[in-house]
Amino acid sequence: MNIKTENNTLTVFLEGRIDANNAAQTENEIFTAVEGKSENIIIDAEKLDYISSAGLRVLMKLRKSTNKPLLVINVSRDVYDIFETTGFTELLNVKKALREMSVDGCEFIGAGAYGKVYSIDPETVAKIYRPEVSLAFVEHERNVSQKAFLLGVPTAISYDVVKCGGCYGVVYELVNAQTVGNVIKNDRERVAELAGRCAELLKKLHSIEVPDDSELPSRKQNYYDWLNGIAEFLTLKEIEKIRTFIANIPDRRSFLHGDFHAKNIMLQNNEFVLIDIGDAAYGHPIFDIATQILAYVLFPSNTTRTREQIEGYLGFNADDVGKYWAAFCCTYFGITPDKIGEITQKYLAYGLLLMSFHSTMVAGKDEETLKPRVDAIVRGKLIPAIDTAQPLDF
Helix, strand or coil, rough: EEEEEEECCCEEEEEECCCCCCHHHHHHHHHHHCCCCCEEEEEEEEEEEEECCCHHHHHHHHHHHCCCEEEEEECHHHHHHHHHHHCCCCCCCEECCCEEEEEECCEEEEECCEEEEEEECCEEEEEEECCCHHHHHHHHHHCCCCCHHCCCCCCCCEEEEECCCCCEEEEECCCEEEEEEHHHHCCHHHHHHHHHHHHHHHHHHCEEEEECCCCCCCCHHHHHHHHHHHHHHHHHHHHHHHHHHHHCCCCCCCCCCCCCEEEEEEEEEEEECCCCCCCCEECCCCCHHHHHHHHHHHHCCCCCCCCHHHHHHHHHCCHHHHHHHHHHHHHHHHHCHHHHHHHHCHHHHHHHHHHHHHHHHHHHHCCCHHHHHHHHHHHHHHHHHHCCCCCCCC
């Protein structure tokens, strides 16, 4: 039996057989390892071949002694049957071992911030996350997707979480689907049509009222937490200015996608399906509009980006960005084309708020990396924009 402590989690790796002959010894080893520890405990059963009722009682005793939920992961089918037959799947959080799969030879559909999407067969796609993305994050995104589906959000139906080499992934049912970005890339005549339809979809999402028990986070609170995290690099006056700007955003419980753009929306039989919904939250619709401003105004206008980088980020031809943004604005806000510049300028500060959030969250807590980003983006772009920002009127 091996023990590993990482990220405030203590993992116990069980091996071989645990039965009446060695249950007492196993109990002693586990309790010695966890004694006085405050970390969360996970039992990794990947190498566990068999567990008897004596071994199950050890796990139940461990759960009662820690007074915390006990997660048992990587359980083989045979061992899972034992947990299920004895009723322990109702008492412990037992997870089967993940199915192994390969995307070799599969059609690449698109890429996002956290991973790549592949077509596995005519009916399913797999989103394979980057190696650094944890299983906990993947399962969180899948759970959020399921909660959103119950709220009426058109999300793809997920089958299971899988392993692909050293990465985790989620398999979704999507028949004959491709990203909106790919559709536009292959048929540029549809830019305005699809941008307008995306705007209509986003308005429908924003009409969904998120109930108090949904477990989705408050986007406004996310921003407060972010500001607290970079406070050491700002003056008190600067902190108060940003905090007041966030506080003045009206409180709403509208459903927010969190990362709504042409690469995160699939077109399936001419209907939209969302596949990347891990950043879903509730709050004022401006938080999603900020995503549009960042994707279709601020990012493409950055002169340090190459054309290839812009097209890789957007998922379609860089020459069509203005057309997309114009059609989106006119549809979402119900305005005429001559008002697009006014709308863009009116809400630009919120796009810069999102840019500041993303650029300094990614940087982590490394001062050498974080401080220059705070200086250049938060202090250099966001704070001046706040001075000219107008109150929200929708």
